[in-house]
Amino acid sequence: MSKTMNTNIFSIFEEAALQYPDNIAIIEGDQRITYRQLLQEIQQTEALFFAKGIRSGDRVLVFVPMSIDLYRIVLTLFKMGATAVFLDEWVSWKRMELCCQLADCKAFVGGWKVRFLAFFSLVLRRIPLKFGINLPPSTHQVTPTPTSPVPADQAALITFTTGSTGTPKAALRSHGFLREQYKALHEEINPKAGEVDMTVLPIVLLVNLGAGATSVIAKFKAAKPETLNAGLIIRQLNQYQVQRITASPFFVRCLADFVLKNHLTIDSLQQIFTGGAPVFSAEAAILVQAFPTTDIKIAYGSTEAEPISLISANTVAQGMGNQQLEGLAVGQPYHQAEVKIIAITDEIIEWQANTALKTREIGEVGEIIVAGPHVLSAYFNNAEALRRNKIFEGLKVWHRTGDSGFLDSAGQLYLTGRCTTIFEHQGQLVFPFLYESYFQQLDGVRIGTILKTEKSVLIVLELSDTSQKDKLNLALQNLPIGAVEVRFLKKIPRDPRHHSKIDYGILEKMI
DSSP, X not given: OOSSOOSSTHHHHHHHHHHSTTSEEEEETTEEEEHHHHHHHHHHHHHHHHHHTOOTTOEEEEEOOSSHHHHHHXXXXXXXXXXXXXXXXXXXXXXXXXXXXXXXXXEEEEOHHHHHHGGGOHHHHTOSEEEOSSOOOOSSOOOOOOOOOOXXXXXXXXXXXXXXXXXXXXXXXXXXXXHHHHHHHHHHHOOOTTOEEEEOOHHHHHHHHTTTOEEEEOSOOTTOGGGOOHHHHHHHHHHTTOOEEEEOHHHHHHHHHHHHHTTOOOTTOOEXXXXXXXXXXXXXXXXXXXXXXSEEEEEEEETTEEEEEEEEHHHHHTTOSGGGGTOEEEEEEOTTOEEEEEOOOSSXXXXXXXOOOOOOOTTOOEEEEEESTTBOOOBSSOHHHHHHHEEEEXXXXXXXXXXXXEEOTTOOEEEEEEGGGOEEETTEEEOHHHHHHHHTTSTTEEEEEEEEOSSSEEEEEEESOGGGHHXXXXXGGGSTTOSOEEEEESOOOBOTTTXXXXXXXXXXXXX
16 A cells, blocks of 8 residues: 555555556456456446535445445445445345434435335335446546545444344444454455455455455355355356355355265365354365365454454364364464453443453353454444443453353364353253254254253254154264254254354244
8 A cells, every 4th residue: 555545445446456457356247347447437436426415424325236336336435435334135125124224324226126115115215315226328538536535433334233133233344444354354365466256255355356356256146045056156166267265154065065066176276265154173174175275264253353263174174073062163363353251241341440351261161352453343323232242441442242262272262152042951051052063063964053942952953864863863862961852954044144154043933
């Protein structure tokens, strides 16, 4: 970056566009756009938005699937100093309305179908300005305008947590925060100009655009993950000689299963970065087997802190066996992330001046908290979420991840699951997450967990091979927890964002 740095996050992309104008920025289906072309289209979009009344500081709801258009629109809003309020394409209509109420936007950008349906929503009808996705033909040459200078703490992007356990939290990312997040992810992923990356993680594509790399958008509908066509994705990887994949564990696992089943190799693939959900040892072993010459890294983080730590799939794969009931290794914390383990509590934690936060001993399980320049310090219009999820230690902001885990004597971090899922049974604490890890290595099990019901403890399994039912019923009576009921479901519900984690809220309603 130049010495006279503009704090506007857009300037990172702008410098890449000026340095690598002829590099392909994004490939989407049969479309491809260079950095020069993308910069020109951003200038045209800016002229349109400005003429219609969007100004610095305005919040704009963006409901656009992952595409060239999405990044053109979001980068335009960054350039203008406006705030992009981003909704995932899997979002339900009810959730969209709720997020709209929380964000109170001046404008809305979406496809014709969404804009048509907006006529039937009082919440969306109240938004003054509405725009389509497509950029109208320019009838005259647009004069480039300078990137709006903004203070580092000005809001650039608002995204929403999954909200499966209640009202979604609006995570507010300032321009300064996005710069720190860009630095952190750039260090870990290390994209280079001209490299070709396939990513299904929207924030990572922004990182690629700051480095002069090429991003291939996968032919995959995030709103309908079960329709993923692994063969089609493999053809894309080979067609564009993709060197790196950055995607959810579900996406990568589907590719791995297809590769193993069809005895394929992808010669161009050098790296895989996956995150957004835990990758247990059995699954890591499958990834290593499918991509033996590929460097596979697994990131641990959250919406409010990306990344927290990083570990190789080879290391995770070595953790097979009974030690899976002790904890899942997720690696050494990122060097700018400070990680501590505190006692698990539902209470709001208020820091007392001139006192240190009380932490757990080495190897002792507690809630994982994290601080650092890339750790989110604000939510939009949600003081209660701020109090419950943050600890303000003087000027330092700790994020409470809601995950339980521990640190070993070497400083490596281990996960033991969501704090809210831990329960007591016959005088001992039960960590469902650790049983999920253990179940995945059993023959015939695709995914499973253990729940506390009103009457007893219940093991719930989704099978990949139903012929293993009787064998599993017998084997699972010898667990440390003792004899429990086993129930088999055709499908265990997954989280809507990555389709990788169990959605406990829905599962408990099914039981």
